[in-house]
Amino acid sequence: MKNYAKYFMYLCMPIAITGMTLLFIPSTGLAAQQNGRQIDSNLKAKLPKYYPDSFMGQDIVTAVNPAKRTITFGSTAFAYGINTKVHTLSSNFASIQNLPVDTPVGFNFIVGDNNTYYLTEAWVLPAGSVRPH
Numbered sequence: 001m002k003n004y005a006k007y008f009m010y011l012c013m014p015i016a017i018t019g020m021t022l023l024f025i026p027s028t029g030l031a032a033q034q035n036g037r038q039i040d041s042n043l044k045a046k047l048p049k050y051y052p053d054s055f056m057g058q059d060i061v062t063a064v065n066p067a068k069r070t071i072t073f074g075s076t077a078f079a080y081g082i083n084t085k086v087h088t089l090s091s092n093f094a095s096i097q098n099l100p101v102d103t104p105v106g107f108n109f110i111v112g113d114n115n116t117y118y119l120t121e122a123w124v125l126p127a128g129s130v131r132p133h
Contacts (some may be wrong), residue, residue: 039106043129050092051123055106058130061099071099071119074132078109078119085121094124104130 038054039047059073070077086094099105104125110118 056108058106061103078117080119088124
């Protein structure tokens with residue numbers, strides 16, 4: 001029950017992204033976290049210990065637009081902000097610049113107003129571990 005309280009508090013905190021304040025709905029965010037795609041055991045063995053057991057999505061970076069603060073995975077664009085966390089195979093803390101085009105990633109996101117996708121966290125995956133969608 002202690003973990004649920006932690007996630008509840010985290011998900012209920014307002015976060016400013018691109019000038020808007022979003023309020024997370026606990027049941028939606030928590031369900032999405034619990035129902036992410038499990039990582040294949042062969043891939044999990046190649047990942048650092050700070051990587052999670054599942055991601056909401058896995059794809060390849062197809063475009064990055066720093067001027068608009070968007071990154072595209074496959075054909076879906078995600079907005080990102082200063083609170084977006086990025087992790088690489090060699091560092092638990094990195095920047096969005098560590099996600100160039102053709103990088104395979106696992107990621108988590110939220111859906112905001114007007115069905116805008118906001119990237120909350122991304123993990124660089126080993127080359128060849130994700131098939132483009």
